[in-house]
Amino acid sequence: MRNIVEIKNLKKSYKGGFEALKGVNLDIREGEILALLGPNGAGKTTLISTVCGITTASSGSVSVGGHDIVHDYRAARAMIGLVPQEINLEPFERVINTVRFSRGLFGRSGDDGTMEKVLRQLSLWDKKDSQIRELSGGMKRRVLIAKALSHDPRVLFLDEPTAGVDVELRKDMWEIVAGLKAAGVTIILTTHYIEEAEAIADRVGVVAKGELMLVEDKDKLMARMGQKELEVQLSAPLSEIPGALQSDDLRLSKDGALIYTYDTRAERTGITSLLAAVAQEGLTLRDLVTRQSSLEEIFVNLVHEGGSKTEAEGVA
Amino acid sequence: MNWTAVISIYLFEMHRFFRTIAQSFLAPVISTSLYFVVFGAAIGSRIQEVDGVSYGAFIVPGLIMLTVITQSISNASFGIYFPKFIGTFSELLAAPISFLEIVLGYVGAAATKALIIGVIILITAFFFVDFSIEHPLAMLTFLVLTAISFSLFGFILGIWAGNFEQLQIVPLLIVTPLVFLGGSFYSISMLPPIWQSISMFNPVVYLISGFRWAFYGAADVPIVTSLLAIGVFTGICLYVIWWIFRSGWRIRD
Numbered sequence: 230m231r232n233i234v235e236i237k238n239l240k241k242s243y244k245g246g247f248e249a250l251k252g253v254n255l256d257i258r259e260g261e262i263l264a265l266l267g268p269n270g271a272g273k274t275t276l277i278s279t280v281c282g283i284t285t286a287s288s289g290s291v292s293v294g295g296h297d298i299v300h301d302y303r304a305a306r307a308m309i310g311l312v313p314q315e316i317n318l319e320p321f322e323r324v325i326n327t328v329r330f331s332r333g334l335f336g337r338s339g340d341d342g343t344m345e346k347v348l349r350q351l352s353l354w355d356k357k358d359s360q361i362r363e364l365s366g367g368m369k370r371r372v373l374i375a376k377a378l379s380h381d382p383r384v385l386f387l388d389e390p391t392a393g394v395d396v397e398l399r400k401d402m403w404e405i406v407a408g409l410k411a412a413g414v415t416i417i418l419t420t421h422y423i424e425e426a427e428a429i430a431d432r433v434g435v436v437a438k439g440e441l442m443l444v445e446d447k448d449k450l451m452a453r454m455g456q457k458e459l460e461v462q463l464s465a466p467l468s469e470i471p472g473a474l475q476s477d478d479l480r481l482s483k484d485g486a487l488i489y490t491y492d493t494r495a496e497r498t499g500i501t502s503l504l505a506a507v508a509q510e511g512l513t514l515r516d517l518v519t520r521q522s523s524l525e526e527i528f529v530n531l532v533h534e535g536g537s538k539t540e541a542e543g544v545a
Numbered sequence: 546m547n548w549t550a551v552i553s554i555y556l557f558e559m560h561r562f563f564r565t566i567a568q569s570f571l572a573p574v575i576s577t578s579l580y581f582v583v584f585g586a587a588i589g590s591r592i593q594e595v596d597g598v599s600y601g602a603f604i605v606p607g608l609i610m611l612t613v614i615t616q617s618i619s620n621a622s623f624g625i626y627f628p629k630f631i632g633t634f635s636e637l638l639a640a641p642i643s644f645l646e647i648v649l650g651y652v653g654a655a656a657t658k659a660l661i662i663g664v665i666i667l668i669t670a671f672f673f674v675d676f677s678i679e680h681p682l683a684m685l686t687f688l689v690l691t692a693i694s695f696s697l698f699g700f701i702l703g704i705w706a707g708n709f710e711q712l713q714i715v716p717l718l719i720v721t722p723l724v725f726l727g728g729s730f731y732s733i734s735m736l737p738p739i740w741q742s743i744s745m746f747n748p749v750v751y752l753i754s755g756f757r758w759a760f761y762g763a764a765d766v767p768i769v770t771s772l773l774a775i776g777v778f779t780g781i782c783l784y785v786i787w788w789i790f791r792s793g794w795r796i797r798d
Binding site for chain 2: 278281282283284285302303306313318319320321326333336337
């Protein structure tokens, strides 16, 4: 699969000396959904803004569809749609006019049916003549997406599309994103909802303190980094862990089952010895259940590790 | 050149103008009518002729200039400041357009609005006073040049302004005094010699003088000087905008 966006050693420092991006390298594959995860202030929005032309990079280069974003900005930007984080819309303007305006800015005159298609897809067609201020927060967010899609972009950036959005609308957003992916659009979304990355992304990038900590296929990441839990259900629920079994990795669930946490990456998971010890205690097994830990735990681990790494370097 | 984008910006801005039609043109028309009633009819009838025309007719070019200048500045500065204020400006930065195209769209729309208002005031004036236009083509040229140059100035102001107060302060503290002291209501020759000399540093004097010449054939300064003055002012504004474009000042981080 070819790369549609190539980011090379991208750095951004602000006047006060604050380094928002510390040399980011990232290749985005055509047609994929890439989720950029990271806490507030990690540099996710700066990264997106730089690719889209809103912020100027201090050094490094970015190309979109092979077009450099500085020297060939018209061709590069024509391929990009951006859904900003903030709801920035003219309150007194009508939906159709603001979408037409966005389309016009990208050099598309008239309407070849794209606007109707996009507005219908986003359930906005009935609202096309409404003033923006009459719309609910969720509808406004849809208008932002409609504006970003009005010129048929090949690459769509969604900056925290579901921040402050109710559950139903979030599910709708995910469907919209899935539909766009099916149509061949490459999607990059930033989020701090791990659930979101887990639900829709093909690959996950973790950004913290202006650095891209890692980018990996979501499934691989989870398999590689994930801790697993083994629940040992017994015929007779336990009230406490027998002395011989006591260990840091073992705890008791509410309903008296044993919960064993292990690392899938470790040489020895310790499952065999655990089960042997259980048998030795004379406990009878009823069932075994394993659970993959969520991206959230992986994420917290990563950011935490990243933080302590930087601190350690700082001290050294 | 992305002409579609220029036209889109232009039409979007014009649409705002027509949406707020009362605020956009009724206000200037009413305030100018009041000037005609007070200075033209009430006080004007007691003032002798100036440069061979009645006082009511004498102030027509100055009043049109006054309105076109203030409207050009406020339309252009607000037009570009508003997207910055509500955050839609980033949409312009992310679009495949050059800064020149942004300027053409916003300045073009601001100048058009100011011209429409100028023409409406000209028509309104016919209802209050009797006057003629000796050089209609020169009148139109002056009007268009003034609208464009002050819209460019307003655009710079809108880019510079960090809040609504700053947006108001330059027109209020600098432009309005310059326009009022620029000979809208009097001929420079009516001033004591020292103030005549000081007035020569006021660029608006040259504009109003030239514009009045187009109406009545009489001017405070030679017509060529007037054209030169507006040319220099436009040149300075264009240079500043070019510099803003190059440096990204107040536009891109």
